[in-house]
Amino acid sequence: MATQEQLNKLFEVANEAKKRAYCKYSNFRVGAALLCEDGTIISGCNVENGSYGLTICAERTAYTKAISEGHTKFKTIVVTTDVEDRFITPCGACRQFGIEFGNFDVYCVKPDLKSFFKSTTSDLLPGSFTPADLDAPRTNN
Ligand SMILES: [Zn+2]
Known part of the structure; x- marks a missing residue:
């Protein structure tokens, strides 16, 4: 769980990352900030492609940057967009990607950086497939 001070910083970092979004096709800017267990904050933005x-x-x-820098345990991820009239939550792919690394807080923040919806990776993906499922007994039939 993030402290209030860390949350404030995460909101700012996500907002700054949003400004670097490469979204020339959708024009839908998204920024993320990921709080690692050791307190490191990793930013992320959407990166679109002509394909x-x-x-x-x-x-x-943010997840792939963090993993590539040696971080595998996370406390909180913050996501923000330019949408003012609703909370934009992570897409299905990002929910599955996040649950790979356990249950932690997810904040979806409006552009005012004040209003937010708080959830967790587990609550956002009930009945998820996790690494533990790979260890389940299997049949060879
Ligand atoms: Zn996504």
Whole structure:
């Protein structure tokens, strides 16, 4: 769980990352900030591609940056967009990507950086497939 001070910083970092979004096709800017267990904050933005299917979301950008820098345990991820009238939550792919690394807080923050919806990786993906499922007994039939 993040402290209030960490949350404030995460909101700012996500908002700054949003400004770096490469979203020339959708024009839908998304920023993310990921709080690692050791207190490190990793930012992410969406990165689109002319071959649309290659587009990567802000959350997955943050996760992959963190993993590549040696962080595998997370406390909180914050996501923000330019949408003012509702909370934008992570897409299905990002929910699955996040639950891979356990249950932690997810904040979806409006552009005012004040209003937010708080959830967790587990609550956002009930009945999820997790690494533990790979260890379940299996039949060879
Ligand atoms: Zn996504």
